[in-house]
Amino acid sequence: MQHLPIASPDPIPLPGPVWLLRTLLLLTFFLHLVAMDLALGGSLLAVFYRLRRKSEFARQTARDLAAKLPVMMAYTITLGVAALLFVQVLYGNFLYASSILIGIPWASVIVLLILAYYGFYYAAMHDEAGAGVRVVGALAALLLLAIAFIYVNNMTLMLTPGRWIALYRRHVSGWNLNLGERALIxxxxxxxxxxxxxxxxxxxxxxxxxxxxxxxxxxxxxxxxxxxxxxxxxxxxxxxxxxxxxxxxxxxxxxxxxxxxxxxxxxxxxxxxxxxxxxxxxxxxxxxxxxxxxxxxxxxxxxxxxxxxxxxxxxxxxxxxxxGQLRVVSQTSIIVLFFVLFAAGLATVYYMLSKVAAARPAGDPASARQQKA
Amino acid sequence: MNYPIWQLGFPGGLLIATVAVLHVFVSHFAVGGGAYLVLTERKAYRNNDRELLNYARAHAKFFALLTLVFGAVTGVGIWFSIGLVSPDATSTLIHTFVWGWAMEWVFFFVEITAALVYAYQWDRLDRASHQAVGWIYFVAAWASLAIINGIVTFMLTPGRWLETRNFWDGFFNPTYFPSLAIRTAMAVALAGMFGLVSTLQLRGGIRERVARWSGAWVVVGIVFLPLFGLWYYRAFPGFARRYLAGGISAAGTAVNLAIAAAALALVVTALAALWKPRALNGAVVALVLLSGLATLGSGEYLRELVRKPWVIGGYLYANGIRADALKQISATGVSADSRWLAAKPAADSLAYGREIFVLECSACHSVGGYRALRARVRGWDEHFAYQALPHLQLMRGTMPPFAGNETDRAALAKYLASLNPATVSISPANQVAAGREVFEIHCAACHTVRGAFRPLNLAAMKAGAIDRLLKILPALNPNMPPFTGSEAERRALARFLETGQPTS
CATH class of the missing domain: 1.20.120 (Four Helix Bundle (Hemerythrin (Met), subunit A))
Structure with a gap:
């Protein structure tokens, strides 16, 4: 056990009870996962429906998905940030090490993400009939597939410290992936x-x-x-x-x-x-x-x-x-403040969305277009 | 030393800096631009100005496209890069401020929703609701800036947190408010600068109206910078102020660049947006934007530079070693603390010495590129390097102390001496020039002759007397290592010092 190169726990205690941090991690990860599923799945389905050009329904579905992908991406990222925050506080001594070992692919996620995200905006703002949208949409979907693959590499590598030293010896620059992991694929x-x-x-x-x-x-x-x-x-x-x-x-x-x-x-x-x-x-x-x-x-x-x-x-x-062995010194008043703000934030979001819903003209735009077709 | 070091061949700090400056540039626009958009919208309704309203609508789309994608994702990029480059510091910050970030995330969530609604539901919402969403956006964006500002300034001036470990002591630290004021002013200026970008799409009278309106934002933002900058400077810790007073030339350069760039942005905007808006074109707007980027970039660079040798003032050194761990590392050696070393610890192992370099130096230094060690250890021999290592923190004040035992010290000395060996050729004819070279090798890391930093002025003394002092340096001051050069080098050095020729 002591031969494993795992960082010692941070000398600064955890600022909140483990159960609370874990609950928030699981909750935000669940929400992130749902948004991510819609973005990743949506990008793939949009590619699929763009290929079935003869069907008006398929074209319409691709258009509708394309219009929503930027929003799905926005929430995938926003909710992912929260999960990233809580995973660091609980699993930092695993995650930092594994991230460094695959540093190049891990850092490239940011570039791939920006490109994919702009790709989805491009597809949403341009005519579905054009070849440009088909190509850009497919490339953006491929980028998301690559990002997901890099994530699975890191999420498996962080749990297998026995593998770390060998990877570090192979490439200290972080040109690694966790391809030796049986559960990876x-x-x-x-x-x-x-x-x-x-x-x-x-x-x-x-x-x-x-x-x-x-x-x-x-x-x-x-x-x-x-x-x-x-x-x-x-x-x-x-x-x-x-x-x-x-x-x-x-x-x-x-x-x-x-x-x-x-x-x-x-x-x-x-x-x-x-x-x-x-x-x-x-x-x-x-x-x-x-x-x-x-x-x-x-x-x-x-x-x-x-x-x-x-x-x-x-x-x-x-x-x-x-x-159980980690030291905890709860920042109770700040935790309370967070939950108050969180409730206020939800109320604010609810206010904005209710305004949008109330202002929605009768008949969904998609169905309006459908009737025209 | 808990973590592996990501060895990119250049200090990872450069990567953080690049990502951070690009992010800060767009994210400050994201804050100021929110207020700019709603106020532009309100102005358009009040003056019944259709053209201005159309401009605001188009600018909102550009705003969303830039801030929601590039701004937000580069923000995540900072998370990624600090975790990769400074995992110890990131862990400290996370453990201290996770609830601060959680609150910031609430604002971020509100901000993203508000931006999407504001930019893409413009036509569905009534005027009052739409403007309310705009204000919600701005308040949330500014609040998230106000939270991150607490964490960023904490790293420079942790204040009473060092004793109390209390969240609020670290958060509302000595540089919190001046930094918040500077960032808010910058956000206002950047809102105007990016407003000028969208102005380029316009033709006719509306173009001039929007140019004047945007230009005013730039001017108002920049005008406050000197005052807030001075306030900020006065809150700096003493060591940071000394860097600015000449301790590190790069600090002075950064200040000058920030001032020059801000002045340039101010003057160009005043001329080409306020006075003669017809003169506004793509090149002028690019110049203003670049000046804004340079102002912000040099400010951020400066903040990181004057924080040295710390990454978290008084707590964690730039190389990820905690101040309170130094003693233990010196007793047990680096190898007892680091789990990632490949070479066996041995005083005469060049490979082990290189590992110590990676662990303790590579956070700031490359071998031959950025802040190259090769240039800094020119002419060092093992003996000199060995003698110099316990005094690192005294050199220009920017370096953390060496951490390690005798084996570590000897191995690192061996590695440093291997990087750039050089011999000074001395002849009776070139004594003074050779002496200057010896000075550069043996003294310049800590001293100047009549310069800004730890100046020496021995011009009143004869070379013979100076030579006698050079033999007993540690007796003069226990912080000085003995002179380790040859006798000829020592004499040449004495001849050089006798002339009193200045060095920088």
Whole structure:
């Protein structure tokens, strides 16, 4: 254990209780994950629908997704910042080291992100019919795929300090990736497929809003198919991921840890329920009710997966680095101030969005365009 | 020394500086530009000025595109780069201010939502609601600046935090308010500067109206800078003020550049935007923007420079070593503390010496590039380097003390001596010139002759007397290492000092 090159805990104590920091980490990560899924999945679906140029519905879907991608990116980044903040305070001595080891790819995330983000703005502001949008949209989606891959490299490397020294010896300049990690590819595919699935639900919801039109019906069927198909495929990737975890950690969700096991079972059940409701949606039955259940169960499954991911992460930590041993000196008054501001911030955002919603002209612009078509 | 060192071949600080200056340039615009947009919108409604309203609408799109993407992502880029380059400092800041950042994040979240609504829902909202969203944006943006300012200034002047470890003592530190005033003034100036950029799209009378309006923002922002700058300077710690008083020439250069660039921006704006707005063109606007970038960039550079040898004043040195860890590292050696060394500790190991260089020096120095050590250790031999190392912190005041045991010290000395060996050729004819070279090698790290920093003036003494003093330097002052050159070099040095020729 003491041979592992893990930094000693910071001599400055944690400024808040571990349970609170962890809750905030998991909460903000969950929100970041949903926004990220919509952005990544949306960028891929937009590429897909742009290729089906003969279908007016497909072109319209690509246009609608393109218009929303900049907003999805904005929230992916904003919510990601919060998760990055809390992950640093709890796991800094792992994350800083692994980031340095893959320093070049890790730093390049910023450049790739700026390029992708401007790519999405370009696609949103230009005519879908042009070849420019198809090319730029595809490149931006590729950049997001690359960023996701770099993230999975870092998130796995930070948990395997046994590998650090060898990587550092190979390239002190940070020209490394964590390619020796068995869970790398399945984990990447698992996250990626989930992004496509969740974005399928986003398509369903845009269909629900205009369900009386043919286009709305089409969207519901398309979105449900994406969700159900991707989720079923993801059972395979999930199993692969599970098998690629070290036996000790795999055992956590298969009986060794009661809570993790129950949560894992519940997540599987919820995802299955979501798939069943997606299939009912596809059959055209009771769209609003089935879509609501489908979205609720799918989001609940994602939330549980975030918690299970946390169990897995902590399972990797060497015994000497459990949180219980960290010194805590809570900055209580500042924590209270944060929550007051947080509530005020939410209220302000609610005020602004309610103004926008109230001002929305009758008829969704997408359906208005649809009727014209 | 807890973390591996990201060895890029140049000090990582350069990367942080590049990302940070670009971010600060856009993010200060993001603050001031919010107020600029709403006030422009309000002005347009009051004067029933359709053209001005159209301008504001177009400028809002440009504003969103620049600040939401480049501004926001380069902000994340600072997170990434400080974590990669200064993980110890980042960890200290996170542990101290995580709730401060959490509050800043709330404002950031509100800010992003407000910017999206303001720029892209302009036509849907009624006038009053739209302006309210604009004000919400500005207040949130300025508040997030006000929070980050507390953390950035904490690094320069942690104030009473060093004793109390109290959040607010670190946050409202001695440079908090002057720095906030400077940044707010800069935000106002940058709002006008970027307003001038959008002005270029306009034709006819509206172009002149907007040029005058934007130019006024630039002038108002810059006019306050000297006053706030002086206030800021007076809150600097003593050592930082000494750097500005001539201790480090780069500090003076940065101040001069900041003043010159701000003055240039002021004059050009006054002439080409206020007085003769017809003269405004792309080149002039580019010049104003570049001057703004130079003002801001030299200000940020200066703040980082005068903080040396610290990254967090009085707590953490620029190389990531905590002040309170020095003693222990000197007792046990670097190898006991660092988990990342490849070479075995040995006094005569060049490889180990290089590792000490990477750990303790490479945060600020490259070997042959930026702040090159090769130039700074020219002519050093092992003996001299060994003698100089315990006095690093005295050189120009910008360096942290050496941390390590005898083995570490000898190995680093060996490495430093290997970088740029040079011999001074001395003949009876070139005594003074050779003596100057010896001075550069053996004395100039800490002294000048009649210059700004620790000046010597021995012109009143004869060479023989000076030579006798050179033999007993540590007895004159325990901070001085013994003279380690040859006898001929010593005599030449004495001859040079006798002339009293100045050095810088």
């Amino acid at each position: 399945p984990r990447y595919l698992h996250m990626l497929t989930a992004a496509i699935a969740l974005c399928g639900l986003f398509v369903v919801l845009s269909g629900i809003r205009q369900r009386t039109t043919q286009f709305g019906q089409w969207l519901i069927r398309q979105g449900a198919a994406w969700f159900a198909g991707a989720t079923v495929v993801n059972y395979g990737f999930g199993l692969w991921l599970l098998l690629s975890l070290p036996a000790r950690i795999r055992a956590l969700v298969l009986g060794a840890n009661g809570v993790a096991t129950v949560l894992f079972g519940a997540a599987l059940f919820l995802s299955l329920a979501a798939v069943v409701h997606a299939l009912m949606l596809r059959a055209g039955r009771r769209p609003v009710a089935n879509a609501s259940v489908c979205v609720a169960t799918a989001l609940a499954a994602v939330a549980l997966m975030v918690v299970i991911r946390d169990y897995v992460r902590n399972g990797y930590l060497p015994p000497g680095y459990q949180f």
